[in-house]
Structures are given as structure tokens and as C-alpha cells.
Amino acid sequence: MGLKEFVEKSFKKSPWVLHYNCSSCNGCDIEILACMTPLYDMERFGMVNVGNPKHADILVVTGTVNHKNKEVLKNIYDQMPEPKVVVAVGVCAATGGIFREAYNVLGGIDKVIPVDVYVPGCPAKPEAIIDGLYKAAEILKEKYEKMGKAEEVLK
Amino acid sequence: MIKEIGIFIVAVILAPLIGGFLSGIDRKLTAFIQGRYGPPIWQPFYDVIKLLYKQRLLVNDFQVFSAYMYLLSAILSVGLFAIKGDLLMILFIMSLGLVFYIAGALSTKSPYSQVGAQRELMQMLAYEPMLIFFAIAVYNVTGSFNLAQIMTHGKLLLDLPLMFILLGLVLTIKLKKSPFDLSASEHAHQELVRGILTDYSGPYLALIHIADWYELVLILAMIAILWSQNLVIGALIALATFFVDIVIDNITARMTVKWMLAFSWSISILFTIVNIAYIYFRR
Ligand code: SF4
Numbered sequence: 001m002g003l004k005e006f007v008e009k010s011f012k013k014s015p016w017v018l019h020y021n022c023s024s025c026n027g028c029d030i031e032i033l034a035c036m037t038p039l040y041d042m043e044r045f046g047m048v049n050v051g052n053p054k055h056a057d058i059l060v061v062t063g064t065v066n067h068k069n070k071e072v073l074k075n076i077y078d079q080m081p082e083p084k085v086v087v088a089v090g091v092c093a094a095t096g097g098i099f100r101e102a103y104n105v106l107g108g109i110d111k112v113i114p115v116d117v118y119v120p121g122c123p124a125k126p127e128a129i130i131d132g133l134y135k136a137a138e139i140l141k142e143k144y145e146k147m148g149k150a151e152e153v154l155k
Numbered sequence: 156m157i158k159e160i161g162i163f164i165v166a167v168i169l170a171p172l173i174g175g176f177l178s179g180i181d182r183k184l185t186a187f188i189q190g191r192y193g194p195p196i197w198q199p200f201y202d203v204i205k206l207l208y209k210q211r212l213l214v215n216d217f218q219v220f221s222a223y224m225y226l227l228s229a230i231l232s233v234g235l236f237a238i239k240g241d242l243l244m245i246l247f248i249m250s251l252g253l254v255f256y257i258a259g260a261l262s263t264k265s266p267y268s269q270v271g272a273q274r275e276l277m278q279m280l281a282y283e284p285m286l287i288f289f290a291i292a293v294y295n296v297t298g299s300f301n302l303a304q305i306m307t308h309g310k311l312l313l314d315l316p317l318m319f320i321l322l323g324l325v326l327t328i329k330l331k332k333s334p335f336d337l338s339a340s341e342h343a344h345q346e347l348v349r350g351i352l353t354d355y356s357g358p359y360l361a362l363i364h365i366a367d368w369y370e371l372v373l374i375l376a377m378i379a380i381l382w383s384q385n386l387v388i389g390a391l392i393a394l395a396t397f398f399v400d401i402v403i404d405n406i407t408a409r410m411t412v413k414w415m416l417a418f419s420w421s422i423s424i425l426f427t428i429v430n431i432a433y434i435y436f437r438r
Contacts, residue, residue: 010204013195041191043182046198051345054356055211057205081210081357144208 010140011057011083014046017133018080022073022109024063027123028066028090032060034126035133045137053079058136059113060124064092066104070112077113083143085136087117087130094118103110159238166237167230172366175199177375188405201371206361213346214263215355219233221259229253229369238378239302249370253279256351256363263354271350277412281419282328285321287388288427289377292318295434302380309384312392314434317426319381323396324419326374330367332404335415344409376427 001009021029035042036049050056053076065073077086088109092096096107109115115141119132172303179196186193213219232249235241255274260272290300296314297305305311312319328335347353355363379398381388389409409416 007204007208010201011208014198014201014205017375019212034382040189041193043186043194044192046194046201051340052349052353052356054353054354055349055360081212083209139438 008037008141008144011144012137015040015053015057015062015085015133015137015140016048016050017058018050018053018076019060019062020073020076020099022061022063022069022093023066024090024092028062031123031126032062032088032089032125035129040126040130045130045134047133047137053151054081056080057084057140059086060089060133061086061093061109064099064102065106065109065112067106068104070106073087073109073112076114079154080088080126083147085116086113087132087136087141087144088115089118089119089132091122094120097122098133158306161221162237163234165376170233170372171368174365175203175373177371177397178362178368179272181397182269184398184401185270185405188402198361198369203361203364204274206364207358209357211358211419214265214355216354217262218259218359221255221262222362225252226362226366227258228255229366229373231302232399233369234374236302236373238246238308242293242300242302242305244300245285245293245373246290249373250279250283252366256366260351260354261316261356265354268351268353269350271338271340271347271353274412275351277416278331278335279330280340281335281415282325285325285419285423287317289318289321289325292427292430292434295431306380306383310382312381315430317433318428319378321423321426322378322381324376324395327373327403328415329370329374330400332400334403334407335412337415338406351431 019029019032040052043084047058048131054060058079059080061073077084077092086109091106092099093115094108094110096105100103100107106112117132119128121128124132163280172302176196176199177193178199182198183193183196228248228251232252233243235245235248246424257272257275260268260275263269292304293311294300296311297308299305308314331337331339335340336344337350340347346379352360352363375393375397378393379386382389382392409415
């Protein structure tokens with residue numbers, strides 16, 4: 001295995017997860033925390049829950065975007081270094097869910113930042129969330145490969 | 156001379172590999188104690204390689220300098236240890252690097268990294284006296300600060316049992332394990348976001364992780380020379396200390412900075428006096 005393959009493998013094997021509660025009802029958040037418990041243990045895929053956007057690779061967002069927190073969400077997303085992946089957990093984060101018609105709600109988080117993986121469910125099951133995070137790790141690796149190609153083109 | 160340069164290079168290459176492997180075992184063992192499956196043993200290497208190839212995000216240029224200085228001083232101190240240099244010199248080079256590490260964190264405006272840096276200073280204040288006392292006690296037995304001289308005394312552990320316990324404590328504080336995990340919010344605690352590491356990101360965080368591995372190996376090597384008659388036994392003693400530290404990490408809760416200072420100073424002064432008295436008594 002050459003260095004290049006090892007680096008790509010490292011991106012897949014070590015996704016650090018940042019969780020942002022974007023006015024969610026707390027249902028999805030509890031399920032995300034359940035992923036870290038001994039029963040589901042997402043650390044076996046190398047996923048670590050970090051509290052710092054500068055260290056994160058995957059941004060996990062729950063809940064809908066409203067006019068107050070759209071700037072916060074954008075700010076957190078901008079602070080993360082490339083390559084980065086966004087996972088929307090729950091139907092609220094995907095489309096707005098049951099809060100879709102509320103007067104203060106903009107809709108799903110893809111109205112503000114680009115989303116790579118949608119995890120359905122209200123609330124999403126821990127198994128589904130881990131599935132989504134694993135998929136996100138694969139996308140992270142692909143993005144890293146694309147980043148390398150883009151740099152070659154720019155040279 | 157050529158032989159010494161060779162040993163220096165081999166030590167500098169081997170130390171991070173050993174350190175990374177040990178911290179992988181640390182994570183696996185912690186997971187085992189908590190009833191989880193845990194990440195693969197090679198996880199720390201994946202983490203560091205990934206961080207090295209992430210995008211560079213800088214708050215200021217001084218951070219780059221301080222991350223490199225921290226790594227350089229860690230490499231130098233491990234290399235000097237391998238060619239049996241001067242114990243005091245090694246300790247001072249090690250703390251010099253830490254000063255840069257802390258200054259780099261203080262150079263940013265983030266309150267989290269400021270508070271983390273203050274706490275790291277307190278942690279330094281807690282374990283530096285222990286290391287100096289250790290050097291003094293070793294001098295009392297062997298009459299020298301030179302490692303080659305020190306290592307002619309085969310079974311230092313029998314002379315310095317209490318200093319050995321102090322070195323175990325230094326290891327706990329240095330690795331930022333509970334009950335001393337104050338400065339960087341280890342594990343999933345995020346009350347300071349990531350404390351002193353908050354503004355180090357991407358490749359520079361990776362450099363700091365590598366430097367931490369060097370320092371881990373350095374402290375373990377200091378424990379190992381307490382049984383320099385047979386270094387395999389010495390290494391086993393060091394590993395046993397490391398495992399005890401991991402268990403302590405998992406069964407204790409975090410204490411406050413004040414408690415840490417009071418505890419470490421009183422313990423280190425008491426143990427040093429008793430141990431030096433014991434040395435005179437044995438003569
Ligand atoms: S998807 Fe359901 S459980 Fe999740 S935040 Fe929305 S309403 Fe709550």
C-alpha cells in the first residue's frame with residue numbers, strides 16, 4: 001500500500017463528527033448520543049465526537065433552520081477545514097418535517113448549506129444514523145480524492 | 156560519534172511509532188473498560204495522517220512556529236535520551252517546547268484556548284517540580300546527572316521506590332488523564348471546546364499529537380532506566396505503569412486546578428524527603 005492509498009484510507013477511517021442542534025425537538029439529538037453509548041459505539045469506525053468545528057470532518061445537523069440560526073449554521077460550516085461532509089439527521093433537517101409550515105421556519109438545512117447525506121426518520125434510528133455516518137465517511141474519502149485532482153489541474 | 160548519530164536517528168524514527176501504538180492500545184483498553192468494542196489499534200495513525208492532509212486554517216503565523224518548536228524539542232529530548240545525554244538538559248529542553256506550545260495557544264484570541272493554556276501552565280507547575288526532584292534524588296544515589304553514569308546503577312528502583320510513584324503521577328498529568336485532564340477537555344468533555352488545542356487545527360494539530368507521542372515515550376523511558384540492569388524488565392515496569400494510569404483514568408473523576416496543585420506539591424515534597432532519607436538510611 002503506497003502513501004497515497006494510506007492517506008485516502010485514513011480519511012475514511014477517521015471521521016471526526018461535530019453535532020449541531022439546529023432548533024431540533026431533541027428527539028434526534030438523543031438518538032445521536034445513543035450512537036456513542038456502548039450498545040452502538042460509533043468509535044469502532046474511528047468516529048469521535050468533537051466540539052470544535054476546526055477539528056471536525058463531518059457536520060451532523062438535526063432540526064430545521066429558522067431565521068435566527070441560519071447564520072450560526074453557516075458560520076460553523078465555514079469554520080470547518082476542507083474536505084468536509086454534511087449529514088442531515090431526521091426529516092426536520094431534510095425538509096422541515098412537521099415544522100415545515102411554521103412561520104419562522106425556512107425548511108431543511110439544504111436551504112443554507114450543501115448536504116451530502118440525508119438520514120430519514122422522526123426520530124432517526126441509531127442504526128440509520130451510523131449507516132449515514134459511514135456513508136459520509138466514504139464521501140469524505142471521495143472528496144479528498146477530488147481535492148487532489150483539483151490541485152493537479154490547478155498546477 | 157557515527158554510532159551515536161545512528162542511535163539518535165533510530166530513536167527519533169522509532170519513538171513516534173511506539174508512542175502511537177501505545178495510545179492506540181490506550182483507546183482500545185479504555186473502550187474495553189467502558190464495555191465498548193473500541194477503535195482499531197492503528198486508529199491514532201489514521202487520525203494523524205488524516206489531520207496532516209487536511210486544509211490548513213491558521214489564526215496567526217506564530218502558531219505554526221510554536222507547533223514546530225514543540226515537535227522539535229520533543230524530538231531533541233528523546234534523541235538526547237537515546238544517546239545518554241544529561242538528564243537535567245533533557246528536562247529543560249522538554250519544558251522549553253511546552254512553553255512554545257502554551258505561547259502558541261495564548262497568541263490567539265479564543266477564550267477557550269486562553270483558559271486551556273492557563274490550565275496547562277498550572278499542570279506544568281504541578282509536574283515540573285516532580286521531575287526536578289526526581290533528577291535530584293537520582294543524583295543523590297548515583298552522584299551524576301549523566302545518563303550513562305546513572306545507567307551503571309542496575310536497580311535504581313530499589314533505591315527510589317517513591318520517586319517511581321512520582322514518575323507515574325507525572326505520566327498521568329502529562330498525558331492529561333483523569334483526575335488531571337484539565338487543559339484540553341479530553342474524551343468527549345467539551346466544557347472548554349478543546350482547551351489548549353482549540354485553535355491548533357489540521358496539520359498543526361497532527362504535529363502536536365506526534366510531539367505528545369515523543370513525550371510519552373520519553374517519560375516511559377525515564378521509568379525504564381530505573382531498572383537498567385535489564386532494560387526488558389525496565390520496559391515492562393514502564394508498560395505496567397502506563398496500564399495503571401489508564402485504569403486510574405477510567406475510574407476517577409476530574410478534580411480542580413487548586414486540588415491538583417495542592418495534591419501534587421504536597422505529595423512530591425513529602426515523597427522526595429522520605430525517599431532521600433531512605434537513601435541515607437540504606438547507606
Ligand atoms: S425529525 Fe422528528 S425527532 Fe427529529 S428533530 Fe424533527 S421532530 Fe424531532
